[in-house]
Amino acid sequence: MTNKNNNKVSQDNPRDQVAGQRPESVDGFTGELQMSPDAMLDLANRTAELIVERFRKLPEEHAWDGEFKKELEDQLMEDPPEHGSPAPEVLERAAKEILSLGVRNDHPRSFAFIPSTSTWPGVLADFLVSAYQVNQCTWLTASGASQMELVVIDWIRRWLGYPESAGGLMTSGGSAASLEALVAARESAGAPERGTVYMSDQSHSALIRAARIMGIKPDRVRLIETDSQFRLDMEALVRTVAQDRDAGLCPVAVCANAGASSTGAIDPLEHLADFCEAEGIWLHVDAAYGGFTVITERGKELLSGIERADTIGLDAHKLLFQPYEAGCLLARDLSTLERAFAVRHDILQDTVWGANHPNFADRGLQLSRSVRALKIWVSVKTFGLAPFRNAISRSMELAAQAEAYIRNNETLEMLIPASLGIVCFRVNPDHANLDEESLEKINRKVLARVFWEDRALMSSTLLRGRFSLRLCIVNHTTTWDDVRETLEAIERFGNEALSD
Numbered sequence: 001m002t003n004k005n006n007n008k009v010s011q012d013n014p015r016d017q018v019a020g021q022r023p024e025s026v027d028g029f030t031g032e033l034q035m036s037p038d039a040m041l042d043l044a045n046r047t048a049e050l051i052v053e054r055f056r057k058l059p060e061e062h063a064w065d066g067e068f069k070k071e072l073e074d075q076l077m078e079d080p081p082e083h084g085s086p087a088p089e090v091l092e093r094a095a096k097e098i099l100s101l102g103v104r105n106d107h108p109r110s111f112a113f114i115p116s117t118s119t120w121p122g123v124l125a126d127f128l129v130s131a132y133q134v135n136q137c138t139w140l141t142a143s144g145a146s147q148m149e150l151v152v153i154d155w156i157r158r159w160l161g162y163p164e165s166a167g168g169l170m171t172s173g174g175s176a177a178s179l180e181a182l183v184a185a186r187e188s189a190g191a192p193e194r195g196t197v198y199m200s201d202q203s204h205s206a207l208i209r210a211a212r213i214m215g216i217k218p219d220r221v222r223l224i225e226t227d228s229q230f231r232l233d234m235e236a237l238v239r240t241v242a243q244d245r246d247a248g249l250c251p252v253a254v255c256a257n258a259g260a261s262s263t264g265a266i267d268p269l270e271h272l273a274d275f276c277e278a279e280g281i282w283l284h285v286d287a288a289y290g291g292f293t294v295i296t297e298r299g300k301e302l303l304s305g306i307e308r309a310d311t312i313g314l315d316a317h318k319l320l321f322q323p324y325e326a327g328c329l330l331a332r333d334l335s336t337l338e339r340a341f342a343v344r345h346d347i348l349q350d351t352v353w354g355a356n357h358p359n360f361a362d363r364g365l366q367l368s369r370s371v372r373a374l375k376i377w378v379s380v381k382t383f384g385l386a387p388f389r390n391a392i393s394r395s396m397e398l399a400a401q402a403e404a405y406i407r408n409n410e411t412l413e414m415l416i417p418a419s420l421g422i423v424c425f426r427v428n429p430d431h432a433n434l435d436e437e438s439l440e441k442i443n444r445k446v447l448a449r450v451f452w453e454d455r456a457l458m459s460s461t462l463l464r465g466r467f468s469l470r471l472c473i474v475n476h477t478t479t480w481d482d483v484r485e486t487l488e489a490i491e492r493f494g495n496e497a498l499s500d
C-alpha cells in the first residue's frame with residue numbers, strides 16, 4: 001500500500017484515516033513571494049559561503065563587536081520598503097551589519113557568560129527544519145519529527161540515568177524548562193495558595209522568574225545561603241522549610257543547581273534528593289549549564305543523585321554544542337507533565353491518536369513548536385557521541401589547567417576552586433596588600449582592557465559582593481593556547497594597572 005505521496009506505508013497506517021484533503025498542487029513557482037529553484041540554490045550557496053568564510057576568519061577576529069544605539073539606528077531604522085532589493089545583498093547585510101554585532105559565542109576565546117559553539121550539522125538541521133516548515137505540536141502534524149524527538153529525549157533520559165517512566169520535551173531553553181518544571185511541581189502539590197519555592201542564593205534569575213510566573217509571591221521564593229564553594233547549605237534549607245511549615249506555608253519545590261552560572265557550583269544533589277523525598281517536596285535540578293557533562297565519566301560522578309530529581313532542565317545550546325534554542329525538560333514521571341499541561345481543544349480533536357502517539361503540545365507550554373531535537377539527532381548521528389564526550393571533558397580539563405596556572409602565578413589569585421568549566425579569579429599580587437575597594441578598581445580596569453584591546457572576551461561576577469573575573473570555558477574549538485594567552489594578557493594588564 002502507498003500513502004498519499006506514493007510512499008510505501010504499512011496497511012493500517014492511521015494517517016490515511018485522519019489526514020484531510022491534500023491541498024492543490026503547488027508545483028511551479030508562480031507566486032510573488034516565491035523564487036525559482038535556480039535562484040533558491042544560488043542564494044543558499046551564497047549564504048553558506050558567507051557563513052563558512054565567517055567561521056574561517058573568526059579565530060583571528062575579536063570575540064566581541066558592537067555599536068552604540070545611535071549608529072545602529074542611523075543604519076537600520078527605516079520604513080519597510082514597498083519594493084524589494086536583491087536577496088544576496090539583503091542577506092549579506094543581515095550577516096555583516098546585524099548578526100556580527102554582539103558576543104561571538106562561537107569564538108574560541110569567548111569566555112564570557114556561558115558561550116557555545118554549534119556544530120555545522122546542527123546548523124544545517126535548523127535550516128532543514130525551517131525549510132520544511134514543520135509544526136511539531138502533534139503527532140498528526142509531525143509524526144516523523146515526534147518520533148525523532150522521542151528518540152533524542154530517550155538518549156538524554158538514559159544519559160541522566162532516569163527510569164523508563166521518564167520523558168520530556170525540547171524547550172526554547174533553561175528558562176522555559178524551569179517554568180514548565182515549576183508548573184508541574186505546583187500541580188502535583190495540588191496548586192496550594194500559600195506555596196513556597198526554595199533555591200540557593202546562586203540560582204539563576206530564570207528560576208526566580210519562573211517561580212514568579214507560576215504564581216509564587218516574590219517574598220515566598222526563598223534564597224538559601226550557600227557554603228564556601230557556593231553550594232546550597234542543607235542545614236539552612238532544612239531550617240527554612242521547617243519554619244515555613246510552622247507558619248502554615250506549603251513548600252512546593254526545591255530547585256538545585258547542577259552547574260550554577262556564576263561559579264559552576266553543584267548543589268549536594270544526593271542530600272537534596274533524600275530531603276525532598278522525606279518531605280514530599282518536588283526536586284527540580286537546573287542543569288542548563290552542567291547537565292550534559294553526564295555523558296562523561298567525571299560529569300556522571302559530579303552530578304551523582306541527579307537521577308533522583310522529579311524534573312531536570314538542560315540546555316543543548318551550551319555543553320552539547322547546538323545552535324540556540326535547544327533546551328529540554330525531563331520529568332522522572334512523564335505523566336506529571338501531561339497532567340499539568342494537556343488541555344483538550346475542539347479544533348485539535350483530529351490530532352488525538354491515542355497513547356502511543358504523543359502530542360508534544362500536551363507536555364509543555366507551546367502549541368506551535370519547531371523541531372528543536374533534530375539538530376541534536378543530526379549532530380550525534382553525524383559525529384557519534386565520542387567527540388562530544390571529549391569536547392566536554394576538554395572544557396573541564398582546560399578549566400583545571402587554568403586554575404593550576406593561576407595558582408602558580410604571582411599576579412593572579414583563585415577566588416574559589418574551578419567547577420566544571422568556570423574559573424573565578426582576580427588580579428591580586430601577593431605583595432600588593434591592597435584593600436577590597438582598590439582590588440575591585442584594578443580588576444575592573446583589567447576587565448575593560450581585555451574587552452577593548454584583547455581578542456578574548458571574559459565577564460565578571462560577584463562572589464558574596466567580592467568582584468571576580470570569570471572565564472567560562474565551553475567551546476569545543478578552544479585550545480590551551482587560547483586560555484593561556486588570555487591569562488597572560490590579564491596578568492600583563494594587571495601589572496600595568498598596579499603601576500598606574
Ligand SMILES: Cc1ncc(COP(=O)(O)O)c(C=O)c1O
Nearest residue numbers: 114173174175204206261288289
Ligand atoms: C544555570 C542556568 N540556568 C538557567 C539558564 C536560563 O537558560 P536559557 O537562557 O536557556 O533560557 C541559564 C542560562 O544561561 C543558566 O546558565
